[in-house]
Amino acid sequence: MRVVDLTSVVVGPACTRALADHGADVVKIEAPEGDLLRHIANGARSPGMSGKFINFNRNKRSAVLDIKRPEGRAALLRLIAGADVFVSNIRPAALARAGLDHASLAEGNPRLVHCSIVAFGTDGRYANRPAYDPIIQSLSGVAATFHRATGEPRFVPMVMTDHITGLVAAQAIGFALYRRERTGRGEAIEVPMFETMAAFVAAEHLGAATFDPPEGPAGDNRLLSPEYRPLPTADGYITVAPNTNAQAFAFFKAIGRPELRDDPRFDSPVSRTANAVAYFEVRVAGLRQRTTAEWLETFAALDVPAARYNTIEDLLTDPHLADAGFWESEDHPTEGLLRRTRVAGRFGGGMRDEALPAPRMGQHTREVLAEAGFGEAEIARMLDSGAARAP
Amino acid sequence: MRVVDLTSVVVGPACTRALADHGADVVKIEAPEGDLLRHIANGARSPGMSGKFINFNRNKRSAVLDIKRPEGRAALLRLIAGADVFVSNIRPAALARAGLDHASLAEGNPRLVHCSIVAFGTDGRYANRPAYDPIIQSLSGVAATFHRATGEPRFVPMVMTDHITGLVAAQAIGFALYRRERTGRGEAIEVPMFETMAAFVAAEHLGAATFDPPEGPAGDNRLLSPEYRPLPTADGYITVAPNTNAQAFAFFKAIGRPELRDDPRFDSPVSRTANAVAYFEVRVAGLRQRTTAEWLETFAALDVPAARYNTIEDLLTDPHLADAGFWESEDHPTEGLLRRTRVAGRFGGGMRDEALPAPRMGQHTREVLAEAGFGEAEIARMLDSGAARAP
Structure with a gap:
């Protein structure tokens, strides 16, 4: 499975990382100035090799x-x-303009799956507008969920809409490859960030506005409470989620309020949803x-879902993640000893055999061009002219 | 493509909705009390048909x-x-205990892809603990990102870890089906919510702690600023994301601070990342x-990424989404007129032909059993005994 990856920053690299983690040979094509993510995230041992770049670009090769x-x-x-896939x-x-649309590319390679990840679908008026993650969080209702919960719109402090859209794009590519095995034909896919995230938020929060006319205001109250934290x-801190009757009634007993099981505000999942704010106040x-x-011991004995609160650094020492071999140690050829997360899922059909370190810029330019059939003299000429670059 | 879907609430239904939206025949198996999501989300026209249930369960059939x-x-x-897939x-x-592990199931159906979505991987000490979305947000560092940004841990007001893990599970199933076409064999997949989200947060925020020993504290400062909103x-409100030099320098000029392009805190992507808090204060x-x-007009002319802020309800009237035909009207047979989002992506290889309304509980019990070869008398006996149920 060969993937040509003409993407940068997060949305595309998140997509192709999923493909690479599962075994695809991903060739990352970088412009001479390199992927912006090499530089804009803090934390690096050498220029152009930020931790965030490394994490989103492992298992790939780089050609400039x-x-x-x-x-x-x-x-x-x-x-x-x-290639099998072009992202x-x-x-x-x-x-x-660059002749990289699917119609042009499919002429020479009808089995090609081309996934074009865009900020906005080409069939709407924002098409071709530039966008980054906060733009999409602002438009798609992600920021609005905080407005409802706390009175102030906010972003999720992650490049969440890039990251999710990238995962959805990888999903779409997998489905297209499955179809290709059955039809023999590739296809063009367009995955727009705005529409993907608007659909994500709508599934969560359309709620009573699913109905036309609406049965009430949009929004899942259970999640929009100020105390949802x-x-x-x-x-x-602790997080506790007593959702079923068995869990809620055990919880009421544990906090010394056994009478609440008969309180009409809290006696069923439906009534607890309707009284979500009051239920949080009880907690x-x-x-x-x-x-x-003390609480964790109590709730474990009662089978009430509960968990400690982990800071970002706490993930490095979480006992379950340690048991599961989640953190791997990597000796990167230029960046030294690194921490690497393993792929979260387990696959009976196997995963990638060999872990590749995140590439330096243009580290594989020569070998990738040679594999594509360019001769030594041609490659040298391209490097001389600056059409290709290598360290 | 036949999918047997023994899932409920959000993580599994989000996975099988992705499969159903792309054309799979998904049979949702419900326990006699029905999927909890039918009841716990607010907004419904009739009992057991909440808006949230409808949104996550369209294009599926239900057998009890x-x-x-x-x-x-x-x-x-x-x-x-x-079936091709069991989720x-x-x-x-x-x-x-129920004999529904992959080894048992594969005996009769070696081409089966079984995706087991779990809260915690079976190879760690939290295996078999109950969990809901906030438990995973608390453990995986999602809540911690807010702690860093605002001083208080908070959840994203969406069932985000369920929703993302479901999308990743559908991605994994797509990859496994592609493999099956080439090997002829199905496989067992385990997709754990905690590990999936810990990997999601780590890719975003491990940053300087990617290195061992760390080069600094974990966390991508650009996203963890109090003013990231x-x-x-x-x-x-407005959202503006001037990331490249061209965008940032045009922005400085627009706000009447052209001199900032020469300020060493703001003169390159690297310096603006290092001074993220100050850069937000300028904005x-x-x-x-x-x-x-006024700002939107100015920034559009300058090609500076900017967007208005949409509330959840604003999505219903967003002009780009209207152009793109994002909202479809559905006349649900029992729930009446509904709003339905179209699938966000566009697929040259085609999508699902016929849109199915979200099912009532057990609406398809009889037909699904008949398709599996049960005779009329057998089905009647099962309905009598309560082993199967239908309206």
């Missing part, structure tokens, strides 16, 4: 081509002619009485 | 089986014997000067 030059563009087209996150107008205990008052460790 | 009874369990096994989100111990204008001060509409 200047596709603004005819020879660079010709090389890219030759790579795509031999881009370039604005559609620019893609068409890890709650303070006597010495820290806030109850949980302050004991320490996190 | 009591798998605690031997005939109910036997019927489920017969359905799985004829469950049941704790592994319960799955094995839609910012107030003279009359509302906060600048944007208050004009209205949202």
Whole structure:
């Protein structure tokens, strides 16, 4: 499975990382200035190798081509002619100008799956507008969920809409490859960030506005409560989620309020949803009485879903993740000792055999061009002219 | 493509909705009490048909089986014997007790892809613990990102870890089906919510702690600023993301601070990342000067990424989504007129032909059992005994 990856920052690299983690040979095509993510995230041992770049680009190779030059563009087209999948996150107008639209590419390679990840679908008025993650969080209702919960719109402090859209794009590519095995034909896929995230938020929060006319305001109240957060205990935080009757009634007993099981506000999942804010207030008052460790022991014995609160650094020492071999140690050839997460899922059909370190810029330019059939003299000429670059 | 779907609430239904939206025949197996999501989300026209249930369960059929009874369990096994994919989100111990582990199922159906979605991987100490979305947000570092940004841990007000894990599970199933076409064999997949989300957060925020020993604290500062949110204008909110030099310098000029392009804190992507908090403060001060509409016009002319802020309800009237035909009207046979989002992506290879309304509980029990080869008398006996149920 060969993937030509003309993407940068997060949305495309998240997609192709999923493909690479599962065993695809992903060739990352970088412009001469390199993927912006090499530089804009903090934390690096050497320039252009930020931790965030490393995490989103492991298991890939990097070739640098200047596709603004005819020879660079010709090389890219030759790579795509031999690929199973071509992934881009370039604005559609620019893609068409460079002759990288599916119709042109499929002429030479009808089995090609081309996934064009875009900010906005080409069938709406925002098509070709530039966008980054916060733009999409602002438009798609992600920020609005916080407005409802706390009174102030906010972003999720992750590049969440890039990251999710990238995962959805990889999903779409998998489905297209399955179809290709059955039809013999590739296809063009367009995955727009805005529409993907609007659909994500709508599934969660359309709620009563699913109905036309609406049965009430949009929004899942259970999630939009101001107290929907890890709650303070006597010495820290805890999260507890007593959703079924068995869990809720055991919880009421544990906090010394057994009478609440007969309270009409709390006696069924439906009534607890309708009284979500009051139910959170009961939790806030109850949980302050004991320490996190005491509560965790109590709730484990009662089979009430509960968990400690982990900081980002706590993930490095979480006992379950340690048991599961989640953190792997990697000796990166230029960046030294690194921490690497294993692929979260387990697959009976196997995964990638060999882990590749995240590439330096253009580390594989020569070998990738040679594999595509360019001769030594041609490669040297491209490197001389700047159409291709290598360290 | 036949999918037997023994899942409930969000993580499993989000996975099988992706499969159903792309054309799979998904048979949702419900316990006699029905999927909890039918009841716990607010907004419904009739009991058991909440908006949230409808949104996550469109394009599926529903059969009610009591798998605690031997005939109910036997019927489920017969359905799985004829399926391509079996998806469950049941704790592994319960799955094995019911004989629904992959090893048992593959005996009769070696081409079966079984995706077991679990809260925690079976190779760690939290295996078999119950969990819901906030538990995973608390453990995986999602809540911690807010702690860093605002001083208080918070959940994203969506069932985000369920929803993302479901999408990743559908991705994994797509990859396994592609492999099956090439090897002829199905496989067992385990997709754990905790590990999936810990990997999601780590890719985003491991940052300087990717290195061992760390080069600094974990966390991508650009995203963890208190001001990382839609910012107030003279009359509302706006989001603006000037990331490249061209965008940033045009932005500085627009807010009347052209001199900032030469300020060493803001003169390159690297310096703006290092001074993320100060850069946000510049934006906060600048944007208050004009209205949202004025800024949008200015930034559009300058090709600076900017967007208005949409509430959840605003999605229903967003002009781009209207152009793109994002909202479809559905006349549901029992629930009346509904709004339905189309699948966000566009697929040259085609999508599902016929849209199915979200099913009532057990609406398809009879037809699904008949398709699996049960005779009329057998089906009647199962309905009489309560091993199967239909309206």
